[in-house]
Amino acid sequence: MRPATRPCPVLGCDQRIPYYWLMCRPHWRRVPILLKRAVWATYHEGQQDDLSLVTPEYIEARRLAVEAAGADRGGEQRGGHEDLKPFPMGYGDWP
Numbered sequence: 001m002r003p004a005t006r007p008c009p010v011l012g013c014d015q016r017i018p019y020y021w022l023m024c025r026p027h028w029r030r031v032p033i034l035l036k037r038a039v040w041a042t043y044h045e046g047q048q049d050d051l052s053l054v055t056p057e058y059i060e061a062r063r064l065a066v067e068a069a070g071a072d073r074g075g076e077q078r079g080g081h082e083d084l085k086p087f088p089m090g091y092g093d094w095p
């Protein structure tokens with residue numbers, strides 16, 4: 001059985017998050033809207049339980065989002081919540 005939570009993948013962050021979240025709330029708010037869209041555009045429903053649904057495009061989008069969240073860009077992005085579900089789901093164990 002997998003644990004219900006895991007650490008936020010952003011470097012230096014010690015937040016625990018549900019396993020199906022991509023990252024913690026504060027970090028997700030720091031991801032530029034274009035990267036959020038890219039993550040959602042490449043996410044497939046159910047992929048956290050079925051690794052065969054995970055695409056290289058998703059992994060790349062996720063990598064860029066985590067990188068952007070960890071970058072010091074002086075606070076949250078304006079308009080970052082625009083029309084998107086608050087949390088993209090990750091899948092299984094974060095590498």
Ligand SMILES: [Zn+2]
Pocket residue numbers: 008009010013014015023024025026027
């Ligand atoms: Zn975090």
